[in-house]
Amino acid sequence: MATKHELSVFHIEDEDGNAHRTHDKLEWLRSFKHRWGISTDVDGAKVSTVFLGIPHDLNGSLYETLVFGGEHDGSMSRYQTRAEAIAGHEEMVHRVKG
Numbered sequence: 001m002a003t004k005h006e007l008s009v010f011h012i013e014d015e016d017g018n019a020h021r022t023h024d025k026l027e028w029l030r031s032f033k034h035r036w037g038i039s040t041d042v043d044g045a046k047v048s049t050v051f052l053g054i055p056h057d058l059n060g061s062l063y064e065t066l067v068f069g070g071e072h073d074g075s076m077s078r079y080q081t082r083a084e085a086i087a088g089h090e091e092m093v094h095r096v097k098g
Helices: 025-034 082-097
Strands: 010-013 019-022 037-042 045-051 063-068 076-079
Touching: 010 025, 037 082, 045 082, 063 082, 076 082
Parallel strands: none
Antiparallel strands: 010 019, 037 045, 045 063, 063 076
């Protein structure tokens, strides 16, 4: 579980999709120019999964899947690694497809 101090640390991804801590806010901001994400349109809804760059919960989750529109609008899941995020994205797509 992440500590309060760890939640204030920025993260960037390397070319292989591994997240690394950085205390350099400028480096973190520049990394968003090439921020990783995937999006899938499903039956009038959009499933979007992105690298957040800072932990968004006490588990240290750096990736988030969110559904926009449709019956599952607002459904969300968070993950600690890109591999988990890709698998979670596919699971959410299947859920939205029903």
